[in-house]
Amino acid sequence: MEVNHSITITTMIAEQTITWHVACSVEDIPENGGACALIENEQIAIYNFTRRGEWYATQNLCPHRQQMALSRGMIGSTGADNEPKVACPFHKKTFSLKSGECLTGDEYSIKTYPVKVENGQVFVGV
């Protein structure tokens, strides 16, 4: 009993409550590309991965040189399990769209956000 108790507490700390924000409509984000939306004063890059029928969102800031550019980067995939990724237009640092991990070997990573599409509207969870 004690075991479960203490684990539940941690999970609650780990899972913060998500608020969904309307970002834009589906056609605002180009197919197989990204665009930036301003949500709660944060710049969030939203990617319409049409090829895979998937949506992703990350911070717009590339941590390498602190540039607001990821939404203008090319998206794609890498590796045997087709990890979805985005490449910063400045120096081609790439990041996983799933985990935010830098795939070009640097130590920094980017924040990712949940996305959902309802009635032609794109929502981002912050």
Next chain:
Amino acid sequence: MKKKIVVVGNGMVGYKFCEKLISKDVSKSFDLVVFGEESRPAYDRVHLSEYFAGKTAEDLTMAPSSWYKENGITLYLSDPVVDINREEKMVRSHHGIVENYDYLVLATGSAAFVPPIPGVEKDGVFVYRTIEDLDLMQSHAKKAKKGAVIGGGLLGLEAAKALLDLGLEETHVIEFAPRLMPRQIDEAGSKTLQSKLEGLGLQIHLSKNTQEITGNGVIESMKFADGSVLEVDMLVISAGIKPRDEVAKIAGLEVGTRGGIIVNDKLQTSDPNIFAIGECALAHQMIYGLVAPGYEMAEVVATSIVGGEKEFKPFDMSTKLKLIGIDVASFGDAFIQEPNAQTIVFENTAKGIYKRINISNDGKYLLGGVLVGDAEQYNMLLQNTKNKTLLPADPEDLMLGSRGGAEQASSGVMALPDEALICSCEAVTKGNICHEIIENKVTTLDGIKKCTKAGTGCGGCVPMVKDLINETMKSQGVFVRNILCEHFDYTRQELFDLVKIKGFKTYDDVLDNLGKGDGCEVCKPAVASIIASLWNEMILEKNATVQDSNDRFLANIQKNGTYSVVPRIPGGEITPEKLIVIGQVALKYNLYTKITGGQRIDLFGAHVSDLPDIWEELVNAGFESGHAYGKSLRTVKSCVGSTWCRFGVQDAVSFSIEVEERYRGLRSPHKLKSAVSGCTRECAEAQSKDFGIIATEKGWNLYVCGNGGVKPRHAELLATDIDSATCLKYIDRFLMFYIKTAEPLTRTAPWLDKMEGGINYLKSVIIDDALGMNAQFEQEMQFLVETYKCEWKEVVTNPALRKRFTHFVNAPKMKDPYAKFEPMREQVKAAEWK
């Protein structure tokens, strides 16, 4: 009957022990119970300072709670063990939970050492150890302006970085010793580090002994033994660590006089069923305050509990870290000096670089050294030290990198023995990594990280792992064919022909039919360029998002995320009216203007949302896109030629305009530059261009495959004394041949370098039609010339395309507030990036 292991402490080392035990205990013969004092499961304390730089607590977590559950580990958090009953083999926790054990592993870690200075209890005084500490600091920092750190060692400087990240106006570092990081680096290295840190805004006070912290409840100032006073409203104490041995002491286990649970080579405490690992353990009379030896301890105990034999040997304390962006490393015996060794020192005070290596008196072996400001060679130096590699004749090459001349064989990663430890955090050898590359065909960094764990600790070995992958693959004869990328098993030339034959016009068609996966930043622009070279359709219509950023916004991205605009000015000839328009546009949109090397005018600092408006004005005034953003024809520079110049023999300006207008908009594997000079004096520098034309008494000399840039190349003479029509015909053939056969992003000079037969072969193709392709080349070029349209004119008149030029989709009129400018000589420049 399963045996039970209780782990006291859920920090990095405690976690690593669980991970190692789970992987070794294949028959599942142990139950694992873990007690942690903090409210969250183990996280990466080494990278704690990244918490203020934007990482979240989850980012730093070693493994989520679910991992413990999935592996059958009972995890009690926020519940430290307070008592050990060794007779009954039982522990009791703060909340009263009692667990029996067969083996007990103490991984209680360490706490910050707080010196007994009067006033340390005041508000605004912190230690820097846990995420909770960081949260407290963060909330206090909101109202603080001046901060200080006691401690100029590794941890102190990490804490100073945290204060910088918190945005305090002043950050002071107070160190008792006369220099920074006395344990890791020598005096000269300390000095270099100090001046670099001061350059970053830290104020450093050495030989300072803090006597009192004053303030009414909240810290107001610090008083020092020399009578001086420093006013601060925030203080972080990071003067060292103190092993957490309280519970061991209560249980009657032997501890060292200055703290730490005494352990033998098997890491057993004075009670053989109780082990101690990590920073709470006193092994070989010392506390190992780094994560790598802690992980090794976890390995030793996990091995011996499952029945293996392993001892903890004195551990190499070499370390490389980035302190506030400055590389600092020390390896092997960093301090040994004459007469026991010879030292070689390199110092560049302007750049803030200090390097020292210590070599054996016979000059054969590297013993150790110190690197400050640039630690790129750290991995190789460490490997050479550890493996006792015979030094080359000029050992300074190892420290400075090869400066031309023959590469030193012994300094390369391939020269290391198989047992060389590449990743010391996870104890992965060169042999382990090469095995995965060769036998299991793991050829990506990611893959190697996954299967060996190399590079997943401090990350310092990542460059070396990359080198190993590349070099090993080369030695295996892989990469013989220059395929485009992981998504296309074709060379660019093969793909070009296939796209042409099949008539594909979109990237998705090409990928669906000829490739795999979802593409990437390598194949997307390469295929986009092929499609543009073949069909010459507006690049943003069907293939906008496979274009590189510059092509996607038809402008050149600059340092602060704004763009630069280059209208075409063919041949560098411009009317006063058009010059005025450029000036007016620049004034209206606050653009920095500069004359380019190609006789054009570059307008910098345009917000993405202003681009269509700027171009609307330019297009209305008769300007066209200059394609400065594209892998395409840039400029055809000219001298004034025979129209004005007393030496000129041909009208260079008129011909350069004709050439520029013929090839404008042509997409190619890389950018194309050209020039026309009106006489042999060559004022237009045509011999440094991809194709350059120089006037003669009888016509033109045509030169090809030159460039400026990193590796300047003089162009080679292709044909002499030809008339204008022949000159254009030869250029048509030359460009089409290049576009069809070059690798992506290869300029004409390296393309020619790789061509068998060189310039003579090229001549035979272009002049003698050796391939029988010239009629086709000319026809294809004519198609491209006839289908040219100005891209910007199309965008300006197409509302759907215009709409894409916004920074915020949900606030199209708003400009990026991050795009910052600074004044410079009556204009603006981009704010310096970090």
